[in-house]
Amino acid sequence: MNDALPLDFGRPARGLDSADPSAKLGGVAVSTAFRYVDLFAGIGGFHAMLDHAGGHCVYVSEIDREARETYVRNWVDPLPASQRPVINTDINLATPEAGAVDVPEHDVLAAGFPCQPFSKSGYQRGMDEARGTLFWNIARILEERKPRVVLLENVRNIAGPRHRHEWEVIIQTLREIGYRVSATPSVFSPHLLPPSRGGTPQVRDRVFILGTYVGPERALAETDVPPTVVRGPVDGWNVHEWDVDWILDDDSSIPDRDRYALTADQTAWIDAWDELVQRMWAARGVRLPGFPLWADAWVPERSWDPIVLEALPRWKSDILIKNARFYDEHRDIIHDWRKANLHFSSFPESRRKLEWQAQGTRSLWHTVMHFRPSGIRAKAPTYLPALVAITQTSVIGSRRRRITPHEAARLQGLPRSFSFKGQRDQASYKQVGNGVAVGAAWHVFRAHVERDASELPPRLVNSVLHAALNPTVDALSESAMALASASAPSPWAVTAAS
Known part of the structure; x- marks a missing residue:
């Protein structure tokens, strides 16, 4: 027999005619x-x-x-x-x-x-x-x-x-x-x-x-x-044509909205990187490049020993060379930006990395972000990456907060009436990610x-x-x-x- 929940569920009869409506x-x-x-x-x-x-x-x-x-x-x-x-x-x-x-x-x-x-x-x-x-x-x-x-x-x-x-x-x-x-x-x-x-x-x-x-x-x-x-x-x-706003609730309707708000540290990370985005637009009229930006690797290309690079995995040496060339091309902007953001060096290593995938978006605060082990990833606010069963919840820059479990459920196409009823958020995010x-x-x-x-x-x-x-x-x-x-x-x- 099944290990059924202790609820009064009626048991379907055996041998029902599958043609019987x-x-x-x-x-x-x-x-x-x-x-x-x-x-x-x-x-x-x-x-x-x-x-x-x-x-x-x-x-x-x-x-x-x-x-x-x-x-x-x-x-x-x-x-x-x-x-x-x-x-x-x-x-x-x-x-x-x-x-x-x-x-x-x-x-x-x-x-x-x-x-x-x-x-x-x-x-x-x-x-x-x-x-x-x-x-x-x-x-x-x-x-x-x-x-x-x-x-x-x-x-x-x-x-x-x-x-x-x-x-x-x-x-x-x-x-x-x-x-x-x-x-x-x-x-x-x-x-x-x-x-x-x-x-x-x-x-x-x-x-x-x-x-x-x-x-x-x-x-x-x-x-x-x-x-x-x-x-x-x-x-x-x-x-x-997708717009992530279409699955979001009004902030005023979210119980305990502050629970989903960015922390002071997270806000500081974004503000610092966004200042670089703004400086690039103002001085060069271009967006950030699409390859991963590693601020710790911003050194002149000539400073790299070819033998050292040759010993590294190809993917890593490619990123290091691209970052060095980015530094050489925009050294003036980067120096001024670093002087204005001395606290940047105290950020965790993964937060000194940025993956810009937001095309022509004008501000980091206008993107959808993820705080990943590989860095902060920013995407255009059109559609979101797949929900996953681990805590890697999308951050909506324009709202300065993470999406809520209720919004994540709607991203899966579940109705607004769907309820987690006080369940811990970690379990709710996991369930939606597995859905x-x-x-x-x-x-x-x-x-x-x-x-x-x-x-x-x-x-x-x-x-x-x-x-x-x-x-x-x-x-x-x-x-x-x-x-x-x-x-x-x-x-x-x-x-x-x-």
Whole structure:
């Protein structure tokens, strides 16, 4: 049995007819277009978009206690007790190697599974080799329940050259079970979607694996399958039109705003570097160069011994030479700037380095910054880099503060109503960084259902293709949505199968 939370969740009945558009939860009939399970569920990115598609969640598995509590608070507690899914705390408990899978019948399986290495011993393939990894738990459920659609998400590197073997095992295993999948990964990011289709200003490339159950014979024969989506802007969207302000809250509405404000030291670091930016604009009319600036390496190029440089890694010697040439070219500006900022030498070493990636932005305070071990990185205030599960939170220069967990959740496409309810910020940032971008997941899932409509139950196809193109209309600000409504096609698609 599952290690369920001590809540009064109704248990979905076993053996439900997958063609029946209604399920019984706790003995009460619930009309639903399709049923889905949410594995390695995090805080509910898949849940947000599958509910939007007309699905009903019947099973959730998430091992992290705080993430599970956030999921339950936002997606489960609002439901009547009779409609709540089973909540499982460890997928291993539901997928014993010897014994039945303890997961209810469902039409769609979604999982943002962790990437675990597969053994290369003997270069085995398929289910045998997947055993012992978390992907094996997914395969066990697919093998026994055979949902019509499987939707998996992982980091882009899962399909990279260093993980080629793992990728091949995953694809082969899915085909052996009976899922028609593409061997070419579908890579997508939410910033490639316009606001009208659930996009957000976050560059977050993720690999999506989508499969339709057609049986092992067809799946192993029909291998020439194109990827579900191609990485690129949708509907002609210009990604440079993104504005990070569109996901920000008004400062006056942020409880304990000072908790996210820059410290006096951080402000001093930025002020000092910004003065150099201003001096460069005033004296030269140019921005800072794009290579990493290392102030400690600002010495004349002639002072470097070629033998010393030759002994260094090529990347490091290149940076040192570029910094020396920068110093030689702008020595007058740098000397005056150093005299005006004598405290600069007391900054931590990593804060005496700057990575300018903000193109023609006129001030460091107009950029989006990250305090990294490699230096302060500054980017133009268009779209943000991918949220990560470690504390490397974006600093919004114009607001002189970090983004809040609530804003980070909206960057993932979650609604404004999404709440962490007093949870420690470190846990909230981690959960968002580990999450699934709602808009990107919805885009690839909808595209897959549309492409494989003839192989899928009409009720599922109709429900998905009649849902609005934007899965979360209030993730962005009103100004972003005004732009979307002015430039977007009709938000309704009526190409569903009859």
